[in-house]
Amino acid sequence: MAYPPSPFAPADFPALPPVPGVRLAACEAGVRYSGRLDLMLAEFAPDTVVGGVMTKSTTAGAPVDWNRIALGNGAARALVVNAGNANVFTGERGRDAVEKTAAAVSGAIDCGLNDVFVCSTGTIGEYLLEERITAKIGDLTATLSDTAWENAATAIMTTDTYPKGAVRTTAIDGTPVTLVGIAKGSGMIAPDMATMLAYVMTDAVLSPGVAQAAVADGADKSFNAITIDSDTSTSDTLLLFATGQAGHAPVSEVGDERLTDFKDALNDLLIDMAHQVVKDGEGAQKFIEIRVAGAESDDAARRIGLAVGNSPLVKTAIAGEDANWGRIVMAVGKAGEKADRDKLAIAIGGVQITQDGEPVPNYDETPVTTHMQGHDIEIEIDVGVGKGQATTWTCDLTHGYIDINADYRT
Amino acid sequence: MAYPPSPFAPADFPALPPVPGVRLAACEAGVRYSGRLDLMLAEFAPDTVVGGVMTKSTTAGAPVDWNRIALGNGAARALVVNAGNANVFTGERGRDAVEKTAAAVSGAIDCGLNDVFVCSTGTIGEYLLEERITAKIGDLTATLSDTAWENAATAIMTTDTYPKGAVRTTAIDGTPVTLVGIAKGSGMIAPDMATMLAYVMTDAVLSPGVAQAAVADGADKSFNAITIDSDTSTSDTLLLFATGQAGHAPVSEVGDERLTDFKDALNDLLIDMAHQVVKDGEGAQKFIEIRVAGAESDDAARRIGLAVGNSPLVKTAIAGEDANWGRIVMAVGKAGEKADRDKLAIAIGGVQITQDGEPVPNYDETPVTTHMQGHDIEIEIDVGVGKGQATTWTCDLTHGYIDINADYRT
Structure with missing residues (x-):
């Protein structure tokens, strides 16, 4: 198994004090x-x-x-x-x-x-x-x-x-x-x-x-x-x-x-x-924070966040350092929660990429590209129907995951 | 992109007749x-x-x-x-x-x-x-x-x-x-x-x-x-x-x-x-048929089959030609449908591997190993609670999928 080590590994285990009892x-x-x-x-x-x-x-x-x-x-x-x-x-x-x-x-x-x-x-x-x-x-x-x-x-x-x-x-x-x-x-x-x-x-x-x-x-x-x-x-x-x-x-x-x-x-x-x-997710090279707002409820926001976080296509795009927000649109659509396609707003790394259901014309791709090359990825999604919000976290889907899980028992 | 070609690619496109109109x-x-x-x-x-x-x-x-x-x-x-x-x-x-x-x-x-x-x-x-x-x-x-x-x-x-x-x-x-x-x-x-x-x-x-x-x-x-x-x-x-x-x-x-x-x-x-x-699924090397029986309803059986078919851990195990049925147990458990853990029966390639919630003692691993090395994989699951049944199909999750989807736009 030859996959890259976690970029998040700490140099040392933290100093933890005794807990009485x-x-x-x-x-x-x-x-x-x-x-x-x-x-x-x-x-x-x-x-x-x-x-x-x-x-x-x-x-x-x-x-x-x-x-x-x-x-x-x-x-x-x-x-x-x-x-x-x-x-x-x-x-x-x-x-x-x-x-x-x-x-x-x-x-x-x-x-x-x-x-x-x-x-x-x-x-x-x-x-x-x-x-x-x-x-x-x-x-x-x-x-x-x-x-x-x-x-x-x-x-x-x-x-x-x-x-x-x-x-x-x-x-x-x-x-x-x-x-x-x-x-x-x-x-x-x-x-x-x-x-x-x-x-x-x-x-x-x-x-x-x-x-x-x-x-x-x-x-x-x-x-x-x-x-x-x-x-x-x-x-x-x-x-x-x-x-x-x-x-x-x-x-x-x-x-x-x-x-x-x-x-x-x-x-x-x-x-x-x-x-x-x-x-330390298997094969993870990116830590992804997904903040969903504008959902019908906090629970709905969490389910949308998990749909995005579980999407193999979103996770592989991020592994490829590709700000492929079309896949985020897809994942929001499959969550089964209310979302207004024509109000959907997506930002990556703080840069607004879509607004009102369309790409933002001529948004600056440079900071987004730089953001995608880092290890900490931030995605903000507003689905435009209510006040529900939730933050979820996931990692990317890489060759390391396949290595670990296709070769483990053999 | 250098991933293996589909083993299922036909030599020729089928001969299709005209349809009047x-x-x-x-x-x-x-x-x-x-x-x-x-x-x-x-x-x-x-x-x-x-x-x-x-x-x-x-x-x-x-x-x-x-x-x-x-x-x-x-x-x-x-x-x-x-x-x-x-x-x-x-x-x-x-x-x-x-x-x-x-x-x-x-x-x-x-x-x-x-x-x-x-x-x-x-x-x-x-x-x-x-x-x-x-x-x-x-x-x-x-x-x-x-x-x-x-x-x-x-x-x-x-x-x-x-x-x-x-x-x-x-x-x-x-x-x-x-x-x-x-x-x-x-x-x-x-x-x-x-x-x-x-x-x-x-x-x-x-x-x-x-x-x-x-x-x-x-x-x-x-x-x-x-x-x-x-x-x-x-x-x-x-x-x-x-x-x-x-x-x-x-x-x-x-x-x-x-x-x-x-x-x-x-x-x-x-x-x-x-x-x-x-x-012809992205990166697919194995075609997997999942037959679920004993579910509460046909719909429940289909959802269990899809939970197994969607599990990255099941799909990577099959990519690795590993009859890792423990992951099938896990995927049945996450489906959210009624299942009797203590009656769960799993067969792979026609060989009964678990019965009544436990591994079958000394089942013959040789035909199972041979089956896993083929391109057509058959999984049978009886969840032991009713008469619902369904067949679903999926493919394995391979490095090819990551190659295709992590590199596509870039």
């Missing part, structure tokens, strides 16, 4: 890969609460089923994640594998079975050798530390080319609160060798209902607003763990105004992580 | 291309009726608007088609261009303006130089012949690598009837440089209502059951012209039993043409 460890379990970290464990202090959002796939994997039930309790003491095998479409054996993994962790840290969250990412339809995981739980619990973020973020990677993490600090009721997130892509809303997993750990003191509402809310404008290849993973999972160690008075009402800054910080962190996932 | 001509008009045929005209005998199905795009081009109105009359005397410029997103000037083209044809063959059907395929958002078309109408009418099928099919090509045509003969009421079709792809249900156009000419004696019902019906199981890249063209058009020259007693009731064989022949012809379009 969270300890982590990672190791080589050899689930599928050898010679690399592929298993991580996070241990949470007693009274940690959890909220989460998971894939809507009807063929979701055994770990997703498990976590859905565990989320019902709203309590978490551990998260265990392996890379290399997604434990999807593995029937009864797959369910057993999750339960045995959870049991090993609950035994090691002395917590309830349903306080253990289990995620897997990698190939679909191969039986997970859970004994390779359970054999390592002792080692992991013995090496837990409050700073092992980079190792943890590395252990959950599949086709990702670099580990992803981010931090935000905020305050609740005047008390400082930290949020740290780690995530992996990168065939995204996708594949058997990708899947999006993201975890946020915070020391905020929240009720489970507040944690759930905050993460569901934030997901809509971050992880649910990105697409790499339109494929929906069987394992997509976003979890927010709140350890309650920050010391402020507990927040247990969704509408509590003390949460305003926290929610902003969480949303900002989620968008940051979602962008990192897109930027 | 139809004469054709093609020429080089230089609309965009030079040195190749890019304009065709078909003239139909008086009393020819027409039915049609067009793109659902909300940003459809001026020719589609024109034809929608013309279809209201149900009568046709001419069809003029250019390649190289789609006349889409061209505002008032685009509407003028269609009207001037229709006027030139109606003047030349002495018919009503609304008896002229006008189609354009090619780039979006560039003004059509209709004077290059109108200047050629005289030449075209002077050279009309009843056998110019290959030239006509060639003149409407864009990124197609070969012209597409097919013939069926049948009988209505004991009288022989001929159906001839020509079509072009090939970024399909797609792009600015592709668009699907298909025309069927027959000498059957039909009312406009019967022609409309027959073509709408047939489209559902042919052109609406194929996908190349999930993008919806602004110009997709399928028209059925019936010249009424066959001599049988007119058919004017949709349910008339004398039409049974004709409908079968029409549907078969449409499927043949739809397959030709997919086989």
Whole structure:
């Protein structure tokens, strides 16, 4: 496989601070890969609460089923994640594998079975050798530390080319609160060798209902607003763990105004992580922001944005550094949402290219060409029927994507 | 552009017989291309009726608007088609261009303006130089012949690598009837440089209502059951012209039993043409048939089939000759239709690979590997919830697609 590296790869993994109540460890379990970290464990202090959002796939994997039930309790003491095998479409054996993994962790840290969250990412339809995981739980619990973020973020990677993490600090009721997130892509809303997993750990003191509402809310404008290849993973999972160690008075009402800054910080962190996932999209060379306005509703705007972001023809044009806005017109037209063709306005890189359903006469192509040669592409679309708006993000579709996905198992 | 040629290219254009009441001509008009045929005209005998199905795009081009109105009359005397410029997103000037083209044809063959059907395929958002078309109408009418099928099919090509045509003969009421079709792809249900156009000419004696019902019906199981890249063209058009020259007693009731064989022949012809379009899909090296059964309804089965057929991960796996059925599981899961994960059964090339939601133990991989190396790929999926079924067709996603679409305008 010889495709260009991501132009967005950071020089270093960001410096992430400890989150009181969270300890982590990672190791080589050899689930599928050898010679690399592929298993991580996070241990949470007693009274940690959890909220989460998971894939809507009807063929979701055994770990997703498990976590859905565990989320019902709203309590978490551990998260265990392996890379290399997604434990999807593995029937009864797959369910057993999750339960045995959870049991090993609950035994090691002395917590309830349903306080253990289990995620897997990698190939679909191969039986997970859970004994390779359970054999390592002792080692992991013995090496837990409050700073092992980079190792943890590395252990959950599949086709990702670099580990992803981010931090935000905020305050609740005047008390400082930290949020740290780690995530992996990168065939995204996708594949058997990708899947999006993201975890946020915070020391905020929240009720489970507040944690759930905050993460569901934030997901809509971050992880649910990105697409790499339109494929929906069987394992997509976003979890927010709140350890309650920050010391402020507990927040247990969704509408509590003390949460305003926290929610902003969480949303900002989620968008940051979602962008990192897109930027490391399989084969991606361009990061594309699509701002849709003038739609019938915000939801309609999001669907139009995703239609543009999922269009292979738009994505290949951008890969070719071609401001082929005709394909944007086409993608708006196929979205199935109300749009006024004769008012449609499109700008690329801030230059208005169409207005009132026609090309702008003699617009200056030079800045547009320069913009297309960069790595960050901005598209603005006004569909001319209402006040709905939404921003979505995607990447280009390149030879690298074909290389990665046509050659992966062979 | 250096991508492998289509393995499905026929050695020769099929021998297509005259259809009484139809004469054709093609020429080089230089609309965009030079040195190749890019304009065709078909003239139909008086009393020819027409039915049609067009793109659902909300940003459809001026020719589609024109034809929608013309279809209201149900009568046709001419069809003029250019390649190289789609006349889409061209505002008032685009509407003028269609009207001037229709006027030139109606003047030349002495018919009503609304008896002229006008189609354009090619780039979006560039003004059509209709004077290059109108200047050629005289030449075209002077050279009309009843056998110019290959030239006509060639003149409407864009990124197609070969012209597409097919013939069926049948009988209505004991009288022989001929159906001839020509079509072009090939970024399909797609792009600015592709668009699907298909025309069927027959000498059957039909009312406009019967022609409309027959073509709408047939489209559902042919052109609406194929996908190349999930993008919806602004110009997709399928028209059925019936010249009424066959001599049988007119058919004017949709349910008339004398039409049974004709409908079968029409549907078969449409499927043949739809397959030709997919086989010449941009960069296509594999033709993929997806048979879905066990769905809640036939419509649900079709949507599941299209979700599989549109999945970039399924299409790249097949490009890589990899029987990566895990990606099929993923694509079924994302379709949004009811499916029982624990009953899901998948067969590739006739070999059962999964059953009851798990891989079949020790299935024979050898015939599957051999099947994947061929050009015709068969996938059967039973989602285990009902009796709905549908067959859809697609092609693989290859480096050729990226080459064609990332480099086209530049």
